[in-house]
Amino acid sequence: MRDPYSVLGVSQNASDDEVKKAYRELARKYHPDNYQNNPLADLAEEKMKEINEAYDTITKQRSGGYSGSSPGGYGGYQQRSYSSGDPAYARIRNLINMGDLNQAEQLLYEVGQKNGEWYFLSGSIAYRKGWMDEAMQNYVRAVQMEPNNMEYRQALSVMQRGTMGGYRPAGYTTGMDAMDCCTTMMCLNCLCGGGRC
Amino acid sequence: MFGYVRPFRPELKCKDFDLYRATYCGLCRCLRRRYGLIAPMLLNFDFTFLALLLWEPEEGFTPCRGRCHANPLRKLPMCPDSPALELAADESVILAWWKLRDGVQDEGPVKGLPARALSLLLRPAYRKAARRCSAFDGMVRDCLAELSALEREGCPSLDRTADTFARLLQSAAPREGERGRVLAQLLYHLGRWIYLADARDDLEEDRQSGRYNPVAARYGPAGDDGALRLTMDNSLAQMGAALQLGDFGCRTALLENIVYLGLPLVERAVFDGTWRHIKKQKIWRNDT
Numbered sequence: 014m015r016d017p018y019s020v021l022g023v024s025q026n027a028s029d030d031e032v033k034k035a036y037r038e039l040a041r042k043y044h045p046d047n048y049q050n051n052p053l054a055d056l057a058e059e060k061m062k063e064i065n066e067a068y069d070t071i072t073k074q075r076s077g078g079y080s081g082s083s084p085g086g087y088g089g090y091q092q093r094s095y096s097s098g099d100p101a102y103a104r105i106r107n108l109i110n111m112g113d114l115n116q117a118e119q120l121l122y123e124v125g126q127k128n129g130e131w132y133f134l135s136g137s138i139a140y141r142k143g144w145m146d147e148a149m150q151n152y153v154r155a156v157q158m159e160p161n162n163m164e165y166r167q168a169l170s171v172m173q174r175g176t177m178g179g180y181r182p183a184g185y186t187t188g189m190d191a192m193d194c195c196t197t198m199m200c201l202n203c204l205c206g207g208g209r210c
Numbered sequence: 211m212f213g214y215v216r217p218f219r220p221e222l223k224c225k226d227f228d229l230y231r232a233t234y235c236g237l238c239r240c241l242r243r244r245y246g247l248i249a250p251m252l253l254n255f256d257f258t259f260l261a262l263l264l265w266e267p268e269e270g271f272t273p274c275r276g277r278c279h280a281n282p283l284r285k286l287p288m289c290p291d292s293p294a295l296e297l298a299a300d301e302s303v304i305l306a307w308w309k310l311r312d313g314v315q316d317e318g319p320v321k322g323l324p325a326r327a328l329s330l331l332l333r334p335a336y337r338k339a340a341r342r343c344s345a346f347d348g349m350v351r352d353c354l355a356e357l358s359a360l361e362r363e364g365c366p367s368l369d370r371t372a373d374t375f376a377r378l379l380q381s382a383a384p385r386e387g388e389r390g391r392v393l394a395q396l397l398y399h400l401g402r403w404i405y406l407a408d409a410r411d412d413l414e415e416d417r418q419s420g421r422y423n424p425v426a427a428r429y430g431p432a433g434d435d436g437a438l439r440l441t442m443d444n445s446l447a448q449m450g451a452a453l454q455l456g457d458f459g460c461r462t463a464l465l466e467n468i469v470y471l472g473l474p475l476v477e478r479a480v481f482d483g484t485w486r487h488i489k490k491q492k493i494w495r496n497d498t
Contacts, residue, residue, distance in 0.1 A: 042454055043454070047454075048451060052391075052395060053391060053451070053452060056388055056455045142373075143402060143445070145402075146367075146368045146437075149444075175439075175440050175443030175446075175447065176443045176446050176450070176474065179451060180450070180451070181470055184221070185466060185467075185471060201218070201219070201472070201475060201476060
């Protein structure tokens with residue numbers, strides 16, 4: 014296993030607070046909410062596991078063997094699982110989770126009746142493929158057909174947030190709203206202007 | 211390519227600005243050394259970003275000094291040749307060549323003359339590059355052919371047309387291991403975003419000349435800026451999520467600046483029309 018301090022990116026003599034802060038920042042970064050239905054979700058899960066282990070190891074060492082658990086409820090990395098009444102849909106969900114999109118798509122087209130779940134699953138497949146426009150349309154349809162389904166509404170609201178949701182490192186939270194066009198020009202004109210460097 | 215992928219300079223640290231510029235100049239030098247004197251004209255910001263992505267994370271930033279192609283009297287810090295720069299250089303030659311061929315076919319015998327002349331000039335460089343990266347060459351050819359077929363039939367799906375260019379750019383990075391998966395996801399959405407930004411930028415022009423435009427085909431002749439922006443933002447969000455999973459060493463801060471600040475600002479400029487002025491600015495005449 015890698016050195017737990019380097020996993021969290023802090024030095025050996027960092028204070029407890031610094032360790033905790035670094036841990037929280039990383040946990041925010043790899044939080045499952047940021048990787049819902051993302052083809053790279055498994056990589057994020059591994060990272061999350063790694064930082065959880067590192068944090069546990071450090072707290073254990075520092076408290077003399079006492080086994081603490083990760084703070085803030087970041088302990089488990091579980092994709093929220095929803096069950097499906099229809100066995101065909103359950104199989105399709107499974108295929109999507111495994112990343113076998115072609116097979117999932119094929120099975121979905123064999124289902125005759127299109128209900129809310131059909132559109133939701135069709136949207137999930139599109140989302141995974143990166144076909145965001147189609148994903149959005151399908152999620153909208155799913156929510157229209159079953160407005161009370163939290164799963165569909167949640168998927169739609171993630172997309173409606175655009176770049177405002179998800180993780181951004183400190184310092185990259187947008188603050189450029191009040192910029193006029195001349196400033197924009199100067200800012201993007203990245204090599205010339207601004208004098209010699 | 212198009213020059214959409216730029217850093218946001220005011221938020222760059224000096225060392226990251228130096229890194230960016232040395233990479234840009236290094237790519238120019240690499241193009242010249244590998245493909246001769248006309249190749250630096252293919253230099254652009256998008257492939258500079260690609261080179262930054264492709265760099266091995268362990269490799270530090272150690273610039274050498276070299277003569278500027280635009281002004282040989284000046285010596286500038288530039289990144290020495292490296293596998294990342296070489297791959298980016300090969301791929302810019304290949305993509306430029308196929309885009310020119312595309313132009314020759316689209317424009318007809320008279321209007322396509324400049325493109326034809328240029329492609330003749332570029333032919334030796336292209337053949338060399340195609341030998342070096344035959345897989346990318348094949349992918350570009352196939353994707354662009356697929357794209358022009360979709361354009362001919364007036365495909366109403368935004369995702370389907372954007373997908374061709376997205377897959378093209380995706381194939382620019384080797385697909386090995388975890389790193390390959392992260393880069394593939396990042397580049398897919400970058401390609402999608404670039405394609406959509408370009409389509410939005412051409413909307414007015416295409417409307418006047420009656421050409422196919424994917425944004426018009428999807429949303430009607432006036433477009434739908436709100437919906438288009440949202441779908442582009444979704445791609446940006448996917449890029450950010452992918453970026454966080456990769457290891458980019460000393461280039462991380464610069465890449466984050468481009469993805470989280472540069473691209474959204476370019477997007478805004480494309481939507482409010484100021485992009486036309488920004489993109490025209492000559493970029494390789496530094497500090498004259």
